[in-house]
Amino acid sequence: MAAVAPPTEPQFPLPKVLTYPASTPPSLITQGAEGRVYKTTHLLASRPCALKYRPPKPYRHPILDARLTKARISSEAKVLERCWRDGVPVPAVYAMDPAAGWMMIEWIEGIPVRVGINGWLGERPEDGAETPKEDETPLVDLMKRIGTAVGALHRTGVVHGDLTTSNMMLRPRQGGQLENGCAGDEDRAKVVEGDVILIDFGLATQSMSDEDRAVDLYVLERAFASTHPRAERLFAVVLGSYKATFKKAPSVLIKLEDVRLRGRKRSMIG
Numbered sequence: 001m002a003a004v005a006p007p008t009e010p011q012f013p014l015p016k017v018l019t020y021p022a023s024t025p026p027s028l029i030t031q032g033a034e035g036r037v038y039k040t041t042h043l044l045a046s047r048p049c050a051l052k053y054r055p056p057k058p059y060r061h062p063i064l065d066a067r068l069t070k071a072r073i074s075s076e077a078k079v080l081e082r083c084w085r086d087g088v089p090v091p092a093v094y095a096m097d098p099a100a101g102w103m104m105i106e107w108i109e110g111i112p113v114r115v116g117i118n119g120w121l122g123e124r125p126e127d128g129a130e131t132p133k134e135d136e137t138p139l140v141d142l143m144k145r146i147g148t149a150v151g152a153l154h155r156t157g158v159v160h161g162d163l164t165t166s167n168m169m170l171r172p173r174q175g176g177q178l179e180n181g182c183a184g185d186e187d188r189a190k191v192v193e194g195d196v197i198l199i200d201f202g203l204a205t206q207s208m209s210d211e212d213r214a215v216d217l218y219v220l221e222r223a224f225a226s227t228h229p230r231a232e233r234l235f236a237v238v239l240g241s242y243k244a245t246f247k248k249a250p251s252v253l254i255k256l257e258d259v260r261l262r263g264r265k266r267s268m269i270g
């Protein structure tokens with residue numbers, strides 16, 4: 001008889017909700033400074049979920065810690081629900097227990113947009129290098145979908161607070177997508193296909209201010225330039241589709257000029 005492997009001890013004590021039986025054991029996806037993300041099937045075997053859990057912080061006063069944790073989970077879930085109701089592409093919230101520090105949200109299949117873009121760029125030379133022009137339509141289309149998603153987010157009265165291409169998932173449409181963002185020539189377009197879903201609303205707030213929206217765009221612009229320097233010029237496409245999606249974009253884009261100027265001054269001063 002084949003030996004049965006003993007169950008492996010989880011690296012961290014599981015939140016209580018994940019100690020109940022489920023069709024598959026939970027798997028730890030990330031361990032950040034503030035919390036952990038697990039993939040679980042605790043709700044339904046056919047419906048994988050992401051469980052965001054903020055464990056107690058031993059270095060904080062317990063009453064303050066409990067209050068902060070509860071407020072942060074509630075606030076993230078509230079923002080997600082508002083977005084979802086208004087049709088912004090975000091994971092649905094399935095369940096939560098803010099006092100216990102967790103919320104269970106829709107699992108988004110696919111790869112982070114960052115991985116998709118880098119998979120597309122592959123070994124391409126730096127921007128501006130002498131190369132024959134190639135058809136960039138699939139990448140440009142992805143930029144448009146990013147701008148549309150951010151435009152929808154701002155239209156609904158939410159600013160994300162940490163927009164990066166890591167906080168966006170590319171959910172495959174029918175026919176699938178590549179697992180790891182690496183592709184041969186014939187599959188290259190596939191790595192940038194799919195619906196853009198915004199994730200990680202831990203720093204999100206409800207705001208209608210041009211300034212807050214412009215800062216959100218600026219954070220994304222800076223993150224984009226440092227993560228994808230070879231595609232920096234395409235950020236204009238993101239802003240173009242943002243403008244096409246969101247009626248109030250023109251005043252936000254004027255504000256963005258100020259925010260950029262402040263950013264440049266700050267980096268000159270050091």
Ligand SMILES: Nc1ncnc2c1ncn2[C@@H]1O[C@H](COP(=O)(O)OP(=O)(O)OP(=O)(O)O)[C@@H](O)[C@H]1O
Pocket residue numbers: 029030031032033034035036037050091105106107108109166199200201202203
């Ligand atoms: N709904 C989801 N579906 C699939 N994967 C997810 C989902 N939510 C999060 N992830 C994965 O977990 C990672 C961390 O998630 P997230 O950024 O929301 O948590 P965090 O960084 O711990 O949060 P916070 O910034 O609020 O402390 C993501 O980069 C992604 O890989």
